[in-house]
Amino acid sequence: MAREFTDPRSPHQRIAAEIRRRITRGELPSGSKLGSTAELMEQYGGVANTTIQKALQMLKAEGLLEGLPGKGVYVRQHGQQSVEPIAYMRPAGPDESYPWVSEAAKRRQVGSSRLLDVEVVVPPREVAEALGLADGERAVLRKQLLLLDGEPTELARSYYPLGLVEGTPVLEGKLIRGGTPALLAAMGHPPREFVDELSSEIPTEEEVVVLELPKDMPVLVAFRVVYSDGGRPIEATLMTKAAHRYRMRYRLPVA
Numbered sequence: 001m002a003r004e005f006t007d008p009r010s011p012h013q014r015i016a017a018e019i020r021r022r023i024t025r026g027e028l029p030s031g032s033k034l035g036s037t038a039e040l041m042e043q044y045g046g047v048a049n050t051t052i053q054k055a056l057q058m059l060k061a062e063g064l065l066e067g068l069p070g071k072g073v074y075v076r077q078h079g080q081q082s083v084e085p086i087a088y089m090r091p092a093g094p095d096e097s098y099p100w101v102s103e104a105a106k107r108r109q110v111g112s113s114r115l116l117d118v119e120v121v122v123p124p125r126e127v128a129e130a131l132g133l134a135d136g137e138r139a140v141l142r143k144q145l146l147l148l149d150g151e152p153t154e155l156a157r158s159y160y161p162l163g164l165v166e167g168t169p170v171l172e173g174k175l176i177r178g179g180t181p182a183l184l185a186a187m188g189h190p191p192r193e194f195v196d197e198l199s200s201e202i203p204t205e206e207e208v209v210v211l212e213l214p215k216d217m218p219v220l221v222a223f224r225v226v227y228s229d230g231g232r233p234i235e236a237t238l239m240t241k242a243a244h245r246y247r248m249r250y251r252l253p254v255a
Contacts, residue, residue: 012054061214091185092178
């Protein structure tokens with residue numbers, strides 16, 4: 001017997017969830033037009049006009065829909081991105097752009113980055129353990145905001161062992177040409193392996209503000225540890241993305 005349950009969410013939240021899922025799974029592709037308010041009211045069981053408007057407003061705030069005056073409501077372009085992490089791991093060559101920029105260009109988008117902060121800190125416990133640091137040992141934190149077509153997309157907080165990068169441009173308050181992986185590779189520490197741990201979490205105040213997130217939107221958090229030759233950890237990064245905008249793609253050989 002099928003288990004009966006009651007959805008505790010309000011009607012407009014349930015409707016927004018159904019439309020959101022149709023968008024993220026491609027049933028409503030970018031550029032497609034939603035039905036009229038009257039059609040949506042009938043489609044979702046004769047709910048009130050205000051219920052439909054609240055649901056649509058939620059999805060507009062999330063960047064999934066846009067209203068065009070006199071034309072209707074449409075699914076926005078680039079409503080959801082498929083991200084393949086390995087594409088961002090190869091260090092950029094001397095004449096190549098930062099991978100975030102070059103990968104965005106392949107999708108006909110403009111990728112950019114903004115360095116928010118650089119400081120020497122005692123890192124959080126999970127970072128210290130991942131980097132093999134002793135209690136109280138310090139690391140360099142580089143906090144960076146990544147944008148697509150001018151919209152905040154990802155907050156990256158990257159930590160590097162101070163002993164590894166002291167006296168290098170990693171400590172300077174400016175962007176590094178080709179990105180930090182290119183610099184580390186040039187220093188003799190190329191990335192050889194990385195491990196990602198993914199979780200869906202409630203955003204912090206900083207994440208809500210920096211990523212301009214709508215109310216009650218969860219985030220996708222990836223905790224990545226990068227290893228160089230001999231299994232030496234050279235970087236630990238917390239990457240936060242709006243969960244509804246991304247899906248992660250992994251392509252690995254099967255032994």
